[in-house]
Structure formats: structure tokens, C-alpha cells
Amino acid sequence: MESVLLVDRRDGWTLLTLNRPDRLNSFNEDLHRALRAALDAAAADADCRAVLLTGAGRGFCAGQDLSARVGLAEAPDLGTTIDTFYNPLVRSIRALGKPVVCAVNGVAAGAGANIALACDIVLAARSAKFIQAFSKIGLVPDSGGTYFLPRLIGDARARALALLAEPVPAEQAAAWGMIWKAVDDGSLMGEAEALCTHLATQPTFGLGLIKQALNASAANTLDAQLDLERDLQREAGRSPDYAEGVAAFMEKRAPTFTGR
Ligand code: T3D
Structure with a gap:
């Protein structure tokens, strides 16, 4: 039997494909376990x-x-279920010290929509749509939906989407700032793969620190965030990739980042 998650190690990055297409890749426990293990790896x-x-x-x-x-x-x-599977999944995507790109190839509903929104850079095929499907079955948006949505698109839109469960087409999601961008269906994977190939050449340690700063931002005061930026900048300033970035700039050449 084919695996519920396809893991494809590429040059410098990893492609994870949810693979239960006859059930629109909805989560069972096997898929949860496989995805968590792949993210840990x-x-x-x-x-x-x-x-x-x-x-x-x-x-x-x-x-x-x-x-x-x-x-x-x-x-x-x-x-x-939320404690065992969904919350640890969202936490591990946010805490991963490297960028997580999401290529939303079709409908993203319920926790599927919010797991996409938990990722760092979200591209969606123009035909894709996002649905906070929970209210249709008497549930509450989970997997961070009530956290991410108001912060991404504002309280008025978040409330209407959560209460009405109306689909948001990819282009609307991009126009509202819910995702990074909508692309033609045929170019989705090419664009997403090119993005990962690019990210895999970048200062990964520094990118992980950027994630930390942005993750903390929503709950911090300006004072606390300024202090956090100082602490993270101190760490970044000690990294080999920072030294390489500055040297490459001064020498007018392209940097070679090792990710450290
Ligand atoms: O329970 C807990 O642990 C709490 C945690 C909850 C987290 C949640 O995510 S709750 C929300 C669960 N998801 C939904 O309510 C969405 C249900 N699905 C839909 O509303 C629709 O399928 C879509 C809007 C996503 C897509 O509609 P459409 O018309 O493009 O496709 P379809 O015909 O409805 O679905 C295709 C097949 O996938 C179909 O099976 P069939 O008839 O061909 O044998 C359908 O039953 C199946 N499918 C779609 N979603 C699910 C599903 N099967 C099981 N679970 C699903 N969530």
C-alpha cells in the first residue's frame, strides 16, 4: 500500500506530499504520525x-x-485529538528552524486550511480555495485558525469566514493577505520548488531566527519585541553566514551560505 505521506529529499530541501487523494488528503492518525515524523526528521x-x-x-x-x-x-x-495531533503539528511547523513553504494545490478545508496558514510562505493554485469548514459541522476553528486569521486578514473577515464557512478563492486570499500569492495551476509546483531551491542556498540559521522573531511578535509589546530582536541579532551576528554575507558584499561577489 502506498504511504499516506510521500517524502522526497531534494537538493537542500524536502518535499512532503499528503497522499490520501481519495479522501482529499484528510487527516487520519497515520497521516498525522507520518507528517510529524517527517517534520522532526x-x-x-x-x-x-x-x-x-x-x-x-x-x-x-x-x-x-x-x-x-x-x-x-x-x-x-x-x-x-487536538492535544495529541493538531496542536503539536502546528507548533512543529512554526518552531521548525527553517522555512516551511506550502503549495496549496486545491481545496484546503477545516484544519487543512489552518495548517496551510501556519506555514511560512503560502502559494496557492488559482483554482484552490480556503474554507473554515468547522461551523458547518458544529465545530470551532482549530489548528490556530482563530489565531492566524484575525492577524492575517483582520477581525471582521475572520469572524465572517469562521461563522459562515464561505470558501475564499486563492486570488481573494492573496488580495486579503491571507497567503503570499496565487499562481496559475500549471506553475504552482514549479514556483514552489524554485522558491525552496532558492531558500536552500540562503542563511538558514538567520532565517530560523527571523521565524522566531515573527512568531513572537503577535503576543509581544513593542518593548519586548525590541529586546527580542536585540537578542536574536546578537546570535545572528555570531553566525558564519553573517560573516560570509558581509564579506561577499564587500568583495562584490555572490555569498556562499552554509546555513550555519
Ligand atoms: O475530529 C477531530 O479530531 C477534531 C478536529 C477537527 C479538525 C477539522 O478539520 S474539522 C473539519 C473537517 N473537514 C470538513 O468538515 C470538510 C469536509 N469536506 C468538505 O466540506 C468537502 O469535501 C470540500 C469542501 C473540502 C470539498 O468538496 P468537493 O465537492 O470538492 O469534494 P467532495 O465530493 O465533498 O469530496 C471528495 C471525496 O472526499 C468524497 O468522498 P467520495 O464521495 O468520493 O467517496 C468525500 O466524502 C471525501 N472527503 C472530503 N472531505 C473529507 C472526506 N472524507 C472524510 N473526511 C473529510 N474531511
């Missing part, structure tokens, strides 16, 4: 300097596999 692998997440088939991800939620003798404790 990417985190531990110094030769992996970016991660690209996408979906097989016509959808990106339809969130939780609802077939696991029917015919149960008693109501499931969904808080346990």
Missing part, C-alpha cells in the same frame, strides 16, 4: 534547509477525516 537534518508541503490529487487537505467520527458509541473527546 527535517528539523534534525542540517542538509535540509527548507520544507515544501503540498497535497496529492485535486485537493490540498480537507482537515480531519470525518469517517473516523461516525457511528461512535459515545461522543469523542476531540480535545484529546
Whole structure:
């Protein structure tokens, strides 16, 4: 049987493809475990300097596999699933010390939409759409939806999307600032792969520090954020890639970053 997650090690980065296309790549426990393991492996692998997440088939991800939620003798404790799977997944994407690019190849619904939004740079095929599907089945947006959405697109839009579960087409998502950009369907993977190839040549340690600063920003006061920037800059200033970046600039040549 084919794996629920395809892992493809490229030159300097890793492609992760959610692979349950007949269920629009919705999450079962196997997919959760495989994705977490792959992200942990990417985190531990110094030769992996970016991660690209996408979906097989016509959808990106339809969130939780609802077939696991029917015919149960008693109501499931969904808080346990969130604690065990969804929250650690979102935390590991945000905490990964290297960029995570998401190529949204088709519909992203429920937790699938919010896992995409947790990634650092989100490209979407023009035919893709984002749906906060939760309210349609009596649930609450999870996987960071109520955190990311108001910060990305403002409270008014976040509220309407969460309460109405209306689909947001990729171009609208880009116009609202929910994602980085919408691209032609046929160029999605080419653009996303080129982005990862580029990121894999960049100062990875510094990019990880940038993620740390931006992750902290939403909850910090300006004073706290200024202090954090100072601390992170101190670390960045000690990195070999900083020394290389400055030397290359002064010597008017292209830098060769090692990621350290
Ligand atoms: O439970 C917990 O652990 C709590 C955590 C919750 C996190 C969540 O994500 S809750 C939200 C769960 N997701 C949804 O409610 C979305 C359900 N899916 C849809 O609304 C629609 O499928 C889409 C809008 C995403 C796409 O619509 P469409 O018309 O393009 O495709 P479709 O025909 O509905 O789906 C294609 C197939 O995928 C279909 O199977 P079939 O009829 O061909 O055998 C459909 O049943 C299946 N599918 C789609 N989404 C799911 C799914 N099967 C299981 N679970 C799904 N989420």
C-alpha cells in the first residue's frame, strides 16, 4: 500500500506530499504520525534547509477525516485529538528552524486550511480555495485558525469566514493577505520548488531566527519585541553566514551560505 505521506529529499530541501487523494488528503492518525515524523526528521537534518508541503490529487487537505467520527458509541473527546495531533503539528511547523513553504494545490478545508496558514510562505493554485469548514459541522476553528486569521486578514473577515464557512478563492486570499500569492495551476509546483531551491542556498540559521522573531511578535509589546530582536541579532551576528554575507558584499561577489 502506498504511504499516506510521500517524502522526497531534494537538493537542500524536502518535499512532503499528503497522499490520501481519495479522501482529499484528510487527516487520519497515520497521516498525522507520518507528517510529524517527517517534520522532526527535517528539523534534525542540517542538509535540509527548507520544507515544501503540498497535497496529492485535486485537493490540498480537507482537515480531519470525518469517517473516523461516525457511528461512535459515545461522543469523542476531540480535545484529546487536538492535544495529541493538531496542536503539536502546528507548533512543529512554526518552531521548525527553517522555512516551511506550502503549495496549496486545491481545496484546503477545516484544519487543512489552518495548517496551510501556519506555514511560512503560502502559494496557492488559482483554482484552490480556503474554507473554515468547522461551523458547518458544529465545530470551532482549530489548528490556530482563530489565531492566524484575525492577524492575517483582520477581525471582521475572520469572524465572517469562521461563522459562515464561505470558501475564499486563492486570488481573494492573496488580495486579503491571507497567503503570499496565487499562481496559475500549471506553475504552482514549479514556483514552489524554485522558491525552496532558492531558500536552500540562503542563511538558514538567520532565517530560523527571523521565524522566531515573527512568531513572537503577535503576543509581544513593542518593548519586548525590541529586546527580542536585540537578542536574536546578537546570535545572528555570531553566525558564519553573517560573516560570509558581509564579506561577499564587500568583495562584490555572490555569498556562499552554509546555513550555519
Ligand atoms: O475530529 C477531530 O479530531 C477534531 C478536529 C477537527 C479538525 C477539522 O478539520 S474539522 C473539519 C473537517 N473537514 C470538513 O468538515 C470538510 C469536509 N469536506 C468538505 O466540506 C468537502 O469535501 C470540500 C469542501 C473540502 C470539498 O468538496 P468537493 O465537492 O470538492 O469534494 P467532495 O465530493 O465533498 O469530496 C471528495 C471525496 O472526499 C468524497 O468522498 P467520495 O464521495 O468520493 O467517496 C468525500 O466524502 C471525501 N472527503 C472530503 N472531505 C473529507 C472526506 N472524507 C472524510 N473526511 C473529510 N474531511
